[in-house]
Amino acid sequence: MLRRVLAGVMLGTFTGITPGIHVNTIGELGLGDPIVLFSMGLVHTFLDVIPSAFLGIPDEGTALSVLPAHRLARGGRSMEVVRISLWASAIAVFLSILLAPVYPLLAALYTPGVGKIIVFLLIVLMVFTAGRRALATLLVILLSGALGLIVFSLPLAHHYYPLFTGLFGIPVLLSGIKGRPPSGEDASVQMGHTSFLKFSFLGTLVGMLASLVPAFTPSQGAVLASLFSHDDRAFLVAVFSINTANFTFSFMNYLATGRVRNGIVAKMPPLSEKALPSYLVLSVGVSLLVLLYGEQLALIILRAVRRLPYGYLNGGVLLFLFILAWFFDGFIGVLVLASASLLGLFTLSVNAPRRACMGVLMIPILIG
Numbered sequence: 001m002l003r004r005v006l007a008g009v010m011l012g013t014f015t016g017i018t019p020g021i022h023v024n025t026i027g028e029l030g031l032g033d034p035i036v037l038f039s040m041g042l043v044h045t046f047l048d049v050i051p052s053a054f055l056g057i058p059d060e061g062t063a064l065s066v067l068p069a070h071r072l073a074r075g076g077r078s079m080e081v082v083r084i085s086l087w088a089s090a091i092a093v094f095l096s097i098l099l100a101p102v103y104p105l106l107a108a109l110y111t112p113g114v115g116k117i118i119v120f121l122l123i124v125l126m127v128f129t130a131g132r133r134a135l136a137t138l139l140v141i142l143l144s145g146a147l148g149l150i151v152f153s154l155p156l157a158h159h160y161y162p163l164f165t166g167l168f169g170i171p172v173l174l175s176g177i178k179g180r181p182p183s184g185e186d187a188s189v190q191m192g193h194t195s196f197l198k199f200s201f202l203g204t205l206v207g208m209l210a211s212l213v214p215a216f217t218p219s220q221g222a223v224l225a226s227l228f229s230h231d232d233r234a235f236l237v238a239v240f241s242i243n244t245a246n247f248t249f250s251f252m253n254y255l256a257t258g259r260v261r262n263g264i265v266a267k268m269p270p271l272s273e274k275a276l277p278s279y280l281v282l283s284v285g286v287s288l289l290v291l292l293y294g295e296q297l298a299l300i301i302l303r304a305v306r307r308l309p310y311g312y313l314n315g316g317v318l319l320f321l322f323i324l325a326w327f328f329d330g331f332i333g334v335l336v337l338a339s340a341s342l343l344g345l346f347t348l349s350v351n352a353p354r355r356a357c358m359g360v361l362m363i364p365i366l367i368g
Helices: 001-015 023-027 032-047 049-055 063-099 103-111 110-126 131-152 160-178 193-210 220-228 233-258 273-307 310-349 355-365
Strands: none
Touching: 001 023, 001 032, 001 049, 001 193, 001 273, 023 032, 032 049, 032 063, 032 273, 049 063, 049 273, 049 310, 063 160, 063 193, 063 233, 063 273, 103 310, 110 220, 110 310, 110 355, 131 160, 131 310, 131 355, 160 310, 160 355, 193 220, 193 233, 220 233, 220 355, 233 273, 310 355
């Protein structure tokens, strides 16, 4: 069993730190072993902060964290962002275990109508809390929703990759070509422990909610968290907690109801609900292991990034992302990535909040 756990940890580390490589991509290689897949998926949620913070490349679960994480990293707080991710994720694992007895009751009560009501209320909140940017917010929600409807109707191998990379990653990469590289080896978190725990608990609850609704990603849950957190650090604690909690609760949902709410879980064979305690113990062990090496690994990567010409590095990563889109889905994948990138840049130009781009998933949920 130890070999299978370590294999999952190594694969999750690889997908977490590699730009553009999502954990679902490795999951599609036909691994099939639930212990390997579970360990890999959990580790990925701890470490996917690294390409987001250092290069501005989003992951499906943490797309909305790209701008604040990258902003702190370029402001000299790179390792602080990494530590926030590691500890917020670890706390989310422990809180998820505490909430595990309640979760099957909630999962059994879920109906598709409930999911649509949640998404509709989120859109209303996004528009009415945008103030003077309400019209721009609504416009971006509708435009991104239309893009989502079109893209999800296409026979693509990877729908999320070009959408999230274009909407959230490419604009940050373009801004970084002439910008300062990430810096800062001081990992001390400039946030009180009580506040950290409070926003991690909020993120865990939102992650639990997100795991109930089909196609409701952690990034959509982050939209809800953004309404309660008013600074970058609090928002990041919530987002990273959502990402990890969503994975653990999606696994619980699968065991309790057989419903698939996560790409990695979809690759697993049927499992008995009696297996849950063993996997919860495994989640604690894997979390402690990542805490041991995560910061040191991030520090090595940060020092490597700082030695390279940052403008050329960003340009190279930009080219790599388009090549990856071509590799996944050919010309259509590149076209979707380019279209999403233009919409991401348009969002910045009209000063709409980035969370409005989550209409790319919300509108299809409402209509579907």
